[in-house]
Amino acid sequence: MRFGVIAKGSGMIQPNMATMLCFITTDAAIDSKLLQKALSKVVATSFNMISIDGDMSTNDMVVVMANGAAGNAPIVEGSEDYAKFLEALDKLCKELAQEIADDGEGATKFLTVHVTGTKTFADAKTIAMSVAKSPLVKTAFFGADPNWGRVICAVGYAGVPMNHKDVVVKFGDIPVYAHGVGAEYDAEALAKVMEQHDITISIDMGQGEEEATVWTCDFSYEYVKINGEYHT
Amino acid sequence: MRFGVIAKGSGMIQPNMATMLCFITTDAAIDSKLLQKALSKVVATSFNMISIDGDMSTNDMVVVMANGAAGNAPIVEGSEDYAKFLEALDKLCKELAQEIADDGEGATKFLTVHVTGTKTFADAKTIAMSVAKSPLVKTAFFGADPNWGRVICAVGYAGVPMNHKDVVVKFGDIPVYAHGVGAEYDAEALAKVMEQHDITISIDMGQGEEEATVWTCDFSYEYVKINGEYHT
Structure with missing residues (x-):
């Protein structure tokens, strides 16, 4: 089971506002409802825990997509596989969130x-x-x-x-x-x-x-x- | 009836924090309870309506003292004199509050x-x-x-x-x-x-x-x- 991720940090993409965009893909087989539940859970302690300047952008977003190409049995809630999936997604989101804070506009620390x-x-x-x-x-x-x-x-x-x-x-x-x-x-x-x-x-x-x-x-x-x- | 006022704006007084201090005096005869009521009313739309950098100091303060030396009959609530007193205090506090914002650290606007x-x-x-x-x-x-x-x-x-x-x-x-x-x-x-x-x-x-x-x-x-x- 693998993840792909693309994230854009807190530089300017348009002159009018900073944006954070993050697209996560995975080849895991997991239904969309459970996938959203997992994402919401990990976002609360990763992307929602960063601040560059206190200005909330109008278009921050994190999306995750799964295509099932890993060929695993669909991940179900409460299973060991779900725990592993959640752990991996959490680790990934925390790393990305930290990189985005580190990459804040003008940041030296x-x-x-x-x-x-x-x-x-x-x-x-x-x-x-x-x-x-x-x-x-x-x-x-x-x-x-x-x-x-x-x-x-x-x-x-x-x-x-x-x-x-x-x-x-x-x-x-x-x-x-x-x-x-x-x-x-x-x-x-x-x-x-x-x-x-x-x-x-x-x-x-x-x-x-x-x-x-x-x-x-x-x-x-x-x-x-x-x-x-x-x-x- | 006169007012005296001393205010210290938002530069640094100690290395650790910005402070705002404001001392108002008046020679009006007015009892302390009504004076505090008047001050609380005008502070809500003057000193509590400024922000330099969003950092609230540990020791912002506004005090008002009255000694009655003007020789007026003590100002009572609901009277025309109280309305005039309130208007004067309000004008004074708004001016001071604006000056403090204008004097914000590093401010050019x-x-x-x-x-x-x-x-x-x-x-x-x-x-x-x-x-x-x-x-x-x-x-x-x-x-x-x-x-x-x-x-x-x-x-x-x-x-x-x-x-x-x-x-x-x-x-x-x-x-x-x-x-x-x-x-x-x-x-x-x-x-x-x-x-x-x-x-x-x-x-x-x-x-x-x-x-x-x-x-x-x-x-x-x-x-x-x-x-x-x-x-x-």
Whole structure:
């Protein structure tokens, strides 16, 4: 069983808007209703978990088509084959979603915002999206500035009830904020993390067992150039 | 009866966050409960209607203090004096709010987003904020690009039910989008509007009698510089 995939990232395809397009094909035998169900499931934790600039395009789309050429017995819900299919589709969609965030307009950094310890997935996603969409967070990472104040600020205004004394924030593996105060950290080691292209912002909310991951990029001069000067 | 006012706009006061502070004084005799009521009323259509970059500060504040030195009879609710007091306070707060938006970090344009024709004030505010916070709209105005596609896109994803055929968008006095299609406009006249420092984006939703106005600024290289490079 194989997959084919074509995705167009978040550059400009027309002067008026950014678009994300993704076409997935597979030779698996699987009926269209179950295929759509599988796609909807994995999209919730892949393509719906990225943000370039918070601007939702009018024509983002992900489609999947299956032709059955693999010759497998049709995949049915609840089977081991379906579990495998779902796992493969999920892996594929996450990889593509991450590549699209990494390829964001003007991006110089690929940021993974991993929120843990919430009561629900929705809470974790709301917090992660709030951090991922903050222009102050995105410009700080562009400037390689370990500005945890901006991260905590975006966590705070996300709208999920919280106690700042329960929260721990890490950049890479290094705690920068813990339980109400800035953590003591090795400034040189942290500077090395901030210079990397791939940086994970981990936020533990200390209020539950759920989690969510959002992928985004930084906000650069090039983003302003691409979107402010392309028409001149 | 006089007012005194001190406000600090949206530059950086501490490296970690932007803040807005506003202290208003008046010599009017008015009790604190009614004064707070008056302030809350006018703040809803002045300071709560501005956005620089969508990042809410941890310590925005507006306070008003009255010492009664004007020697007027204490202002009571429902009186003509209260109406006058409210009008003066409202005018003052709107002016200050506009100045703060105009003074936004790196701003080169002062943008007024005026949404009319909605069923509620809340709907109009939601739509106006969606447009005012859109990085794509803000970079387009930085580039003096009359990109109505980005405005309509932000109207669409604001979440208020709409029919695009009811909507009319103007930049300054010039219709750029009307009832589902781009309007025919004099490109030279529109270019003149886009070159101005103060630009009004008018959006008529065609679904009711309510309206709201949000003030914001554009998104420039300087914004990225101020927020990405200040620490180096």
